[in-house]
Amino acid sequence: xxxxxxxxxxxxxxxxxxxxxxxxxxxxxxxxxxxxxxxxxxxxxxxxxxxxxxxxxxxxxxxxxxxxxxxxxxxxxxxxxxxxxxxxxxxxxxxxxxxxxxxxxxxxxxxxxxxxxxxxxxxxxxxxxxxxxxxxxxxxxxxxxxxxxxxxxxxxxxxxxxxxxxxxxxxxxxxxxxxxxxxxxxxxxxxxxxxxxxxxxxxxxxxxxxxxxxxxxxxxxxxxxxxxxxxxxxxxxxxxxxxxxxxxxxxxxxxxxxxxxxxxxxxxxxxxxxxxxxxxxxxxxxxxxxxxxxxxxxxxxxxxxxxxxxxxxxxxxxxxxxxxxxxxxxxxxxxxxxxxxxxxxxxxxxxxxxxxxxxxxxxxxxxxxxxxxxxxxxxxxxxxxxxxxxxxxxxxxxxxxxxxxxxx
Amino acid sequence: xxxxxxxxxxxxxxxxxxxxxxxxxxxxxxxxxxxxxxxxxxxxxxxxxxxxxxxxxxxxxxxxxxxxxxxxxxxxxxxxxxxxxxxxxxxxxxxxxxxxxxxxxxxxxxxxxxxxxxxxxxxxxxxxxxxxxxxxxxxxxxxxxxxxxxxxxxxxxxxxxxxxxxxxxxxxxxxxxxxxxxxxxxxxxxxxxxxxxxxxxxxxxxxxxxxxxxxxxxxxxxxxxxxxxxxxxxxxxxxxxxxxxxxxxxxxxxxxxxxxxxxxxxxxxxxxxxxxxxxxxxxxxxxxxxxxxxxxxxxxxxxxxxxxxxxxxxxxxxxxxxxxxxxxxxxxxxxxxxxxxxxxxxxxxxxxxxxxxxxxxxxxxxxxxxxxxxxxxxxxxxxxxxxxxxxxxxxxxxxxxxxxxxxx
Numbered sequence: 001x002x003x004x005x006x007x008x009x010x011x012x013x014x015x016x017x018x019x020x021x022x023x024x025x026x027x028x029x030x031x032x033x034x035x036x037x038x039x040x041x042x043x044x045x046x047x048x049x050x051x052x053x054x055x056x057x058x059x060x061x062x063x064x065x066x067x068x069x070x071x072x073x074x075x076x077x078x079x080x081x082x083x084x085x086x087x088x089x090x091x092x093x094x095x096x097x098x099x100x101x102x103x104x105x106x107x108x109x110x111x112x113x114x115x116x117x118x119x120x121x122x123x124x125x126x127x128x129x130x131x132x133x134x135x136x137x138x139x140x141x142x143x144x145x146x147x148x149x150x151x152x153x154x155x156x157x158x159x160x161x162x163x164x165x166x167x168x169x170x171x172x173x174x175x176x177x178x179x180x181x182x183x184x185x186x187x188x189x190x191x192x193x194x195x196x197x198x199x200x201x202x203x204x205x206x207x208x209x210x211x212x213x214x215x216x217x218x219x220x221x222x223x224x225x226x227x228x229x230x231x232x233x234x235x236x237x238x239x240x241x242x243x244x245x246x247x248x249x250x251x252x253x254x255x256x257x258x259x260x261x262x263x264x265x266x267x268x269x270x271x272x273x274x275x276x277x278x279x280x281x282x283x284x285x286x287x288x289x290x291x292x293x294x295x296x297x298x299x300x301x302x303x304x305x306x307x308x309x310x311x312x313x314x315x316x317x318x319x320x321x322x323x324x325x326x327x328x329x330x331x332x333x334x335x336x337x338x339x340x341x342x343x344x345x346x347x348x349x350x351x352x353x354x355x356x357x358x359x360x361x362x363x364x365x366x367x368x369x370x371x372x373x374x375x376x377x378x379x380x381x382x383x384x385x386x387x388x389x390x391x392x393x394x395x396x397x398x399x400x401x402x403x404x405x406x407x408x
Numbered sequence: 409x410x411x412x413x414x415x416x417x418x419x420x421x422x423x424x425x426x427x428x429x430x431x432x433x434x435x436x437x438x439x440x441x442x443x444x445x446x447x448x449x450x451x452x453x454x455x456x457x458x459x460x461x462x463x464x465x466x467x468x469x470x471x472x473x474x475x476x477x478x479x480x481x482x483x484x485x486x487x488x489x490x491x492x493x494x495x496x497x498x499x500x501x502x503x504x505x506x507x508x509x510x511x512x513x514x515x516x517x518x519x520x521x522x523x524x525x526x527x528x529x530x531x532x533x534x535x536x537x538x539x540x541x542x543x544x545x546x547x548x549x550x551x552x553x554x555x556x557x558x559x560x561x562x563x564x565x566x567x568x569x570x571x572x573x574x575x576x577x578x579x580x581x582x583x584x585x586x587x588x589x590x591x592x593x594x595x596x597x598x599x600x601x602x603x604x605x606x607x608x609x610x611x612x613x614x615x616x617x618x619x620x621x622x623x624x625x626x627x628x629x630x631x632x633x634x635x636x637x638x639x640x641x642x643x644x645x646x647x648x649x650x651x652x653x654x655x656x657x658x659x660x661x662x663x664x665x666x667x668x669x670x671x672x673x674x675x676x677x678x679x680x681x682x683x684x685x686x687x688x689x690x691x692x693x694x695x696x697x698x699x700x701x702x703x704x705x706x707x708x709x710x711x712x713x714x715x716x717x718x719x720x721x722x723x724x725x726x727x728x729x730x731x732x733x734x735x736x737x738x739x740x741x742x743x744x745x746x747x748x749x750x751x752x753x754x755x756x757x758x759x760x761x762x763x764x765x766x767x768x769x770x771x772x773x774x775x776x777x778x779x780x781x782x783x784x785x786x787x788x789x790x791x792x793x794x795x796x797x798x799x800x801x802x803x804x805x806x807x808x809x810x811x812x813x814x815x816x
Contacts, residue, residue, distance in 0.1 A: 016461060016464040016465065019465065020464075020465070050484065053424060053484075053488055054487070054488065054491055056424040056428075057424065057427065057428070057488050057489075057491035057492040057495060058491035058492065058494055058495040059495065061491050062490065062491055062494050064501070065487040065488075065490045065491050065494075065502055066487070066491075068483060068486065068487040068490075068502050068504075069483075069484060069487035069488065069491075071483075072480035072483045072484050075476060075477075075479075075480045075483075076458065076461075076477060076480050078476065079462070079473040079474070079476040079477035080461055080462065080465050080473075080477065081465075082470065082473045082476075083462055083465035083466035083469050083470055083473050083474075084465040084466065086466055086470050086473075087465060087466040087467065093472070094473055094476050096476075096553075098506070098551075099551055099552075143506075143507055144507075145504075
């Protein structure tokens with residue numbers, strides 16, 4: 001008998017019929033003798049509907065009241081799923097974040113979980129009930145309702161799995177696992193049986209939006225075995241594990257990630273003085289613009305070129321900031337390009353293997369794809385290329401590292 | 409500076425625009441320096457939508473989960489109203505039943521309030537905030553969400569007014585007060601400035617569905633001054649008071665109530681023996697049929713006719729029950745009529761005045777309206793007549809007791 005935490009997102013519980021399918025799936029596991037905690041999101045569309053209503057009320061809706069409002073979405077789903085399970089003769093009970101209780105700090109709309117009291121859940125599980133918990137929400141010490149921010153249901157599931165020492169945490173979604181790359185770009189993309197947390201983090205942050213980054217971090221930190229599966233299809237999905245050794249496959253590269261919505265900005269010929277980076281980036285941060293890659297090369301004749309990438313939506317705003325500070329910094333010019341994309345190879349295998357980077361660069365060069373920027377981490381190499389090369393670059397790298405082949 | 413509890417029903421908060429109108433109204437009172445607690449219902453249509461969803465999940469939806477589900481309706485409204493008030497520069501904070509906390513027993517879907525902790529509300533009111541409370545819901549000792557049953561928001565408002573010793577409890581609704589009778593039947597119907605709790609109870613139970621009966625009982629018990637007003641129009645509405653003496657008007661009769669959906673059943677020629685009434689009514693109660701009037705006249709030759717009225721929807725079911733027990737009781741026959749209505753005159757004034765009944769019966773007789781049954785209480789006389797006479801009877805009695813004239 002195992003203890004599983006299942007999480008179903010908004011699409012998976014998007015209609016009465018889908019909630020019934022979820023109930024069918026949960027009942028099978030319960031009938032097999034497993035203890036099941038189900039974390040649910042709001043029915044798809046519901047959160048947007050509530051946000052829309054709130055905007056009609058207040059220009060900048062109060063964060064506290066926003067949490068009161070949005071938390072109702074999950075509460076509706078959890079009650080409906082509990083009813084559907086009971087209809088199937090499967091004892092069940094629903095819990096709001098406060099009823100569990102999932103204690104958070106008081107940062108409304110983006111609260112962080114501080115502590116989970118598992119007493120009530122344990123009692124229900126031991127008495128043979130399925131426990132259904134509203135995702136995405138918690139409660140403060142003084143009883144105010146909080147939410148963990150959009151997508152926070154994944155975090156709820158992982159946190160519960162950690163608190164309950166669950167055997168696995170299953171994230172049911174509309175894809176059947178993590179792929180070596182985006183199958184819409186490379187039809188030969190292959191579902192991975194396993195991937196490490198670190199690789200998953202890199203894949204997730206690079207736009208493979210299967211899981212919330214925070215949930216993956218959390219799972220890694222508390223050593224929760226996370227599995228991504230399809231709500232609608234059968235299959236084992238992809239297991240995300242902490243333990244590198246446990247991966248059956250041990251390829252150099254696990255996947256190719258990409259990020260379409262990038263733009264790069266360069267401030268040319270700035271004096272290479274201590275503190276120059278922060279003098280460039282502080283005013284960018286003040287405008288709430290998030291920076292992705294940052295590259296500064298060695299200086300020639302005391303001047304250097306400073307380049308960074310931002311989300312394409314922030315390109316105009318960032319350009320204006322740089323133009324404003326250009327003279328004050330003594331820079332020569334501000335240049336930029338908002339037609340770029342980032343393509344990355346990710347894999348824990350590259351830690352212990354040389355030559356990965358040169359294989360990557362050669363493969364791209366063979367296709368005449370010009371590399372505009374390069375950035376590396378321990379388990380990732382990212383390149384910035386013109387957006388017209390996105391698909392070609394992904395397919396080229398997928399082939400170069402033989403990701404369509406299962407490594408035994 | 410006074411403390412008011414305002415209650416707005418589903419229609420009054422049925423859209424974003426209407427919630428904004430409610431916010432305008434509350435802000436005026438707050439700006440005048442009053443302390444305001446607002447009790448809100450779910451936006452009209454929302455409760456039905458949720459009930460509909462629940463029925464798709466479970467044939468007999470679990471009462472506990474039903475409460476979890478339905479309580480979200482009020483939670484949405486309270487958050488939106490709080491935002492709308494804050495947008496108007498009026499500090500506000502919302503509360504679920506559990507956050508207040510409104511402690512109830514654990515009779516899910518029809519819980520009774522046991523205790524209200526006013527600490528949190530007091531603190532907010534004293535700091536100048538408007539407190540917005542979800543109507544219709546509470547929480548059990550062990551933290552389960554309960555609801556007070558449909559229309560229970562009125563009860564929440566009255567209970568809060570009692571707990572906070574509010575100066576008045578305002579029930580905002582879609583009518584502008586309590587009328588001498590239904591204005592759709594008698595255009596000369598007049599809004600009453602005041603009415604006593606007892607009269608209101610009789611009017612309410614007879615189908616003048618302005619207020620929930622339980623709320624009126626509660627208000628009477630705790631001596632809460634209740635006022636019924638329109639959410640959409642200006643005006644003082646109708647004050648419902650405990651104190652008979654305080655009524656400016658002191659008419660014999662305050663109003664004419666009626667109830668369309670009645671049916672009567674008679675079991676003829678039953679032996680007039682002790683216990684016969686309960687032997688007739690117990691099997692009716694077992695079928696969950698609610699009985700309204702009961703009439704048993706003196707017996708002739710040891711036999712009597714036993715008559716009672718039920719809701720028209722229960723007529724068939726009740727007839728079948730009587731047919732089944734007829735022989736066993738030694739009764740002669742079962743007869744009935746589901747084309748009857750009840751018309752009543754209500755007024756505390758009749759306690760101290762004779763001749764009211766004869767005025768009533770004479771007025772009806774003058775119009776050739778045959779009275780089929782009569783039942784009286786201390787402040788009410790009800791007659792059952794054929795349904796075709798409903799409008800005529802109401803107008804006749806309204807005129808006979810000069811209810812279109814203000815008594816000074």
